Amino acid sequence: MREAGHPHVSPRLYPLFAFLCVTTLILVFSLLGIFTRPPDLLAAFWPANAVLLGIMLRYPRLASPAGWIGGIAGYLLAALFTDDSAIKTTLLTLGNLAGVGVGYLLFRRLDHEDVRLRRPTSIVYLLLITMAASLAAGLVGALVNPLLFKGDMLYGLGFWFASELVNYMAILPVILTLPPLAVLAQWRIDFYRPSISWANMLPLLSFLATLLLALLIEGPGSIVFPVPALLWCAVTYSLFTTSLLSLCFSSLTLLALSYGYLTINHDAQTQYWMFSVRIGLMLIALTPLTAASIMAARNALLSRMEHLAHHDHLTGTLNRTGFWPVAQAMLATHEQRQHPIAVCMLDLDNFKRINDTHGHEAGDTLLRACTEAVRQHLRQGDLFARLGGEEFAVLLPAATQSQALEVVERLRERVAGLSVMDETGRPVGATISIGMACQQRGTYNLDRLLSRADQALYQAKRNGRNRVELHEDCGQERVAHPLGA
Known part of the structure; x- marks a missing residue:
C-alpha cells in the first residue's frame, strides 16, 4: 500500500x-x-x-x-x-x-x-x-x-x-x-x-x-x-x-x-x-x-x-475525438489574442515495412517510444494527438515560424535517434516526416490548417522523408534533412 x-x-x-x-x-x-x-x-x-x-x-x-x-x-x-x-x-x-x-x-x-x-x-x-x-x-x-x-x-x-x-x-x-x-x-x-x-x-x-x-x-x-x-x-x-x-x-x-x-x-x-x-x-x-x-x-x-x-489506448495521447474540441478552443483563444499559430502533421516513415519485417509488437513498441520522445520535447502548452495509425498532429500556439521550426526539428532529430529491440533482439529505428502550416493572425480554421499541414507532409514524403516541409503559404523558408530517407 x-x-x-x-x-x-x-x-x-x-x-x-x-x-x-x-x-x-x-x-x-x-x-x-x-x-x-x-x-x-x-x-x-x-x-x-x-x-x-x-x-x-x-x-x-x-x-x-x-x-x-x-x-x-x-x-x-x-x-x-x-x-x-x-x-x-x-x-x-x-x-x-x-x-x-x-x-x-x-x-x-x-x-x-x-x-x-x-x-x-x-x-x-x-x-x-x-x-x-x-x-x-x-x-x-x-x-x-x-x-x-x-x-x-x-x-x-x-x-x-x-x-x-x-x-x-x-x-x-x-x-x-x-x-x-x-x-x-x-x-x-x-x-x-x-x-x-x-x-x-x-x-x-x-x-x-x-x-x-x-x-x-x-x-x-x-x-x-x-x-x-x-x-x-x-x-x-x-x-x-x-x-x-x-x-x-x-x-x-x-x-x-x-x-x-x-x-x-x-x-x-x-x-x-x-x-x-x-x-x-x-x-x-x-x-x-x-x-x-x-x-x-x-x-x-x-x-x-x-x-x-478521448485518448489513444496504445500511446496514451489524445485521439482524433479528443484533439478536435481542445484544438478548436485553443485556436479561438489565440485568434482573439492575435497570436501566431503553427499546425504540424507527423508521420512515421516506412512504418508498414517495419511491421512486416519486425512484427506488429515491435511496431507498437516503436510507436510508444516515438510518442514519448515527442511528448518530452514539446513545449508546455503544446497540443499533441495521434490521429490514426502512424499519423500524429501537433498544435504549437503562440509560435512564430522560426520558433515552430526549431521545435519540430528537435522532434525530428530526437525520433531519428531512437532505437528499440524486436523479439529477436534486432534494433528497430524510425524517422518521421513533418509537414507544417503557419498563420500569423486572422481567422483560424482548424480544417484548413490541418489540410495545409497534410499537403506539406506529402511534399516531405516525396522529397525523401525524414525532413520538415513548410506549406507554401508559410513563406519561402524550407528545412530539409534527407537523412535515412
Whole structure:
C-alpha cells in the first residue's frame, strides 16, 4: 500500500519523527476526549483510537515500532491530566490498543482501493472490521467495568463496543479518504479566492439547518432530521467532504446528548439507553458514507470512460475525438489574442515495412517510444494527438515560424535517434516526416490548417522523408534533412 504524501525526513531520523508525530496526535485527541467526558464516567466521544488506527493505515511508514510506542506514550501522557490511578490507566490503555491492533491487522488484508473506501463494497469491509475492532475493545471493557466502575460485565461490553464503533465509523473515513498534501495545499489557495455557487452551498446549508432544527424540536425522532440533508451532501460533495460532515453530525450529536442540549427521552434512562443511541448514530453515519462511496465509484467510472473515449489506448495521447474540441478552443483563444499559430502533421516513415519485417509488437513498441520522445520535447502548452495509425498532429500556439521550426526539428532529430529491440533482439529505428502550416493572425480554421499541414507532409514524403516541409503559404523558408530517407 502506497503512502500518499509524507514529509521528506532522513531515514536515520524517521523513527524519531514517527514517535513524536504519533505521540503528539494521540496526546491531543486523548485530551479532547478527556475534557469532554462527564465526571467519573468514560468519555462520550473518544477520538484517539480511531485517529491512531487511521494514521497507521493512511501513512504506513508511521506503523513502525517507533510509531506504535509513540501511540502508547500519547495515551500515558494524556492520563497525567486526570486523577486516574496507574492500574486504571493501564487497563484503559490496554482496551484502546486491543481495538486498534485488531482493526490494523484486518485492514492490512485489504487492497489499497478498499482501504481508501473507493468502492461501494469498501463500506461493508469498513463496518465489519470496525465491528471486530470494537468487539475486541468491548471484551476488555467487560473485564474492566466491574473492576473500575463497579458495573456488570455485559454493560461494559455493550458500552465499549458501541462507543468504539461510533468513533471508528465517524473518524476513520475522514482519515482514510484524506486527499494528498498537494490537493490540500491547493484548497488552501482556493479558500482565499472562492467562487460561491449557491447550488453547491445549498446541501451544506440544509445540513446546518437540520442540525439546528434537531436542537429546537425535542423527541426521539430529532436525531434523524439531518439524514436527508446528509444524503444530499453525499451525492453533491466528495467522499472526503461527506466523511467530514458525518463526523460533525456524530460528534456534535453525542456531545449534545451527553450534556443535555439534545433531549430525545424524558423518561428515566436505563443503562442501555445510550448504547441504543450510539448504535443508531453509527447507522445514520453509515448511510451518507455508502451513498458517497457509490457516487465516487460512479464518477471514477465515468471519468475512466471519458478518458478512454478521448485518448489513444496504445500511446496514451489524445485521439482524433479528443484533439478536435481542445484544438478548436485553443485556436479561438489565440485568434482573439492575435497570436501566431503553427499546425504540424507527423508521420512515421516506412512504418508498414517495419511491421512486416519486425512484427506488429515491435511496431507498437516503436510507436510508444516515438510518442514519448515527442511528448518530452514539446513545449508546455503544446497540443499533441495521434490521429490514426502512424499519423500524429501537433498544435504549437503562440509560435512564430522560426520558433515552430526549431521545435519540430528537435522532434525530428530526437525520433531519428531512437532505437528499440524486436523479439529477436534486432534494433528497430524510425524517422518521421513533418509537414507544417503557419498563420500569423486572422481567422483560424482548424480544417484548413490541418489540410495545409497534410499537403506539406506529402511534399516531405516525396522529397525523401525524414525532413520538415513548410506549406507554401508559410513563406519561402524550407528545412530539409534527407537523412535515412
